[in-house]
Amino acid sequence: MAEQEQRQEYELPDISEEQIEKAAMPVGKRADEEVSEETQYIELEENKDGLKPLQEDTIQENFETSPKVIEDTKEKSEVEKKAAIAQNRINKAVAQAKDFQRRELMAIQYAKTLKEENDLLKASKQTFEKDMFESRKGETEAAIELAKQAHKQAIESNDADSIARATEALSTAIAEKKYIEASEARSRMDNIQTAPAEESPISETQPEIDEYAQPSPKAQAWANRNDWFGQDRIMTNVALSIHENLANEGFDLNSDEYYNELDDRLKQELPNKFKNVEADQKPVQTVASPSRTTSSGRKPSNRVELSPSEQRLAKRLGVSFKDYAIQKARLQKS
Incomplete structure (x- = not known):
């Protein structure tokens, strides 16, 4: 029970239209910026790494009467003066x-965006692992069948050396299959433990059925180009380790930049395995676009991504895209 409570994720409150409308600036005072249906990247004047993280807000009331109100009420009666001053303080409050x-709604929206990105990252990781395990199991099952046929032929021909070799090959293939199945089971348990409790019920009466998304075309193409994947245990484990590092570094796991970086790091980690592979790749030409990342797959440190929903929220709240981007960058460091 305690573990389930620890795994439960914090439920973010819904942002209702009524909440936004109450906090929104009047239409005439809203930022005059067009909302795009695509993600925009806002260029900051300074490196966002140099921004100070947001601290817990302390309410500093500043309800002093405005100089203009004081000036306007000089000629009024004491009652009118008190009423004007009180109204001025109410307006400030x-x-x-x-x-x-407005700032609270911005923080909630940003937290929801982070949660969605995290969910997508988890789904991409599971897809990659599923493709890897299926590929390795297919290879080992084929190796087992070949070893069985070789063993049968060796027995029929009464060739002791062939029998020994076939027996060794069969034992190795079976051991490899068990290793893969154990690794797959560990991966499945890790996914269950990191998932929200309400999203991963475990039935006591029904067998557990794995449901994985189909591997993406790019993942399948990469596996086809690297036929050692799932066959060579060392290279496969190194590839998985690099994959985890790239995921933690924020790479888009379905981008060309991700696969290029994966190949480059594999060559660095296993140079002897890639002697016949050209070390340097042709540079990829990039075209400046508001919705493109750099060739490394990571965004420059002075650029902040704003999704269409964040753009719409910023406009309704009367916050410029640039100010919203600055606050988002500060939230990332908090």
Whole structure:
């Protein structure tokens, strides 16, 4: 029970239209920026690594009467003066409350965006692992069948050396299959333990059925180009380790940049295995675009990504895209 409670994820509150409308700036005061249906990358004047992280907000009330109100009420009666001053303070309190509400909505939206990206990353990882295990199991099953045929032929021909070799090959293939099945089981348990408790019920009466997404065309093409994948245990384990590192570094696991970086790091880690592979690749020409990343697969440190939903929220709240991007970068460091 304790483990299930620890695995439960924090449920982010829904952002209702009513909440946004209450916190939104009047239409005439909203930032005059067009919302794109594609992700935009906002260029910051300074490196976002140099921005200070957001600290826990402390409410500093500043309800002092505006100089203009003081000037306008000089000729008024004491009652009118007190009423004007009180109204001025109320207006300031309402403005401050709206400001805090806008910032809260921005933080919730950003947290939801992070959660969605994390879910996509987990799904990509499971797809990659499923493709890898299926490939390796297919190779070992084929090796077992070949070893059985060789063993049968060796017995029929009464060739002791061939029998010994076939027996050794069969034992190796069977051991490899068991190793793969054990690795797959560990991976499956890791996925169950990291998933939210409500999304991974374990039935006591029904057998567990694995449901994986089909491997992406790029993953399948990469596996076809590297026929050692799933066959050579050392190279396969190194590839999986590099894959985990790239995922943690924020690479898009379905991009050309990811597979190029995977190949480059494999050559660095296993130079003797890639003697016949050309070490240097032709540079990829990139075209500047608001929705493109750099050739390394990572975004420059002075660029911040704003999704269409974040753009719409920023506009309704009266926050410029640039200010929203700055706050988002600070939230990332908090």
